Amino acid sequence: MDLKAVEKPLASIENILSHFPVNQPCLIETGQTLPIAARNGTQPRKIVFLLSGAMICALGEGEKKQNLAIATGPSILGLGQLAPSGAIAQYEAIAPSMVYSVTVDKFIKVIEENQLWPDVMNIMLTIVNALAVRTAACGLHSAYDIIRSYLIYMESETTCSLKSRYTVVKYIQTFSRLSRSIILKILAELKAGDFIEMERGRLVSIKRNLPDRF
Structure with missing residues (x-):
């Protein structure tokens, strides 16, 4: 399985959202972060409904910070908190985003009252x-394998408009530990071999099947 084969469970997301009337949505501007819960535990844990926009999910801080995924509206963020020791994720807006939140306790109450656990599990x-x-992509044996995997994903993805939003180097570095120099070297050779077309650092298209080995 690859990333493009993982389909967003839109029906389950919309079904859950229909049981939570939006009262006061909040606009999160590009670059602003949204902590799901306070680190000192003094504020209620919250489930956040991403109504529109796009946010990148990360865990950790500094050199240990790891970007995990990009969420686009509609999405439900913070479901990991349903576990007893759920991790506190941080979300950064990469586009203006409208969000609405409820406490974990209220979320569980509504889910149980309306028998929505199958939808939660699906998500x-x-x-x-x-x-x-x-x-698995980051654990591939070579830098080329990782770059090839992400190029194929960027080419096929449409929800987040990755090709126009990110340069190839920035996107691959967002989700991998590869150095800029290695990424640029491999991209340059793929361009020279007429496998990919790029403009101002952004992927225009994969012109022919990328080789399995580099």
């Missing part, structure tokens, strides 16, 4: 599958 399993595929 969580999709997230797990996407993270597993992305982790």
Whole structure:
């Protein structure tokens, strides 16, 4: 399985959102971050509904910070907190985003009252599958394998408009530990071999099948 094969469970997301009337949505500007819960535990844990826009999910800080995924509206963020020791993720807006939040307790109450756990599980399993595929991509044996995987994903992805939003180098570095020099070297050779077309650092298209080996 690859990333393009992991489909967003839109029906389950919309079904859950229909049970939570939006009262006061909040606009998160590009570059602003959205912590799901306070680190000191003094504020209620919250589930966040991303109504529109796009946010990147990360765990950790500094050199240990790891970007995990890009979420686009509509999405439900923070479901990991349903576990007893759920991790506190940080979300950064990469486009203006409208969000609305409820406490974890209220979320669970509405889910139980309306028997929506199958939808919650469908969303969580999709997230797990996407993270597993992305982790597998980062664990490939060579830098070329990783770059090839992400180029194919960028070419096929349409929801986040990745090709216009990111340069290839920035996107690959967002989700991998590869150095800029290695990425640029491999991209240059793929361009020289007429495998890809790029403009101002952005992927225009994959012109022919990328070789399995580099």
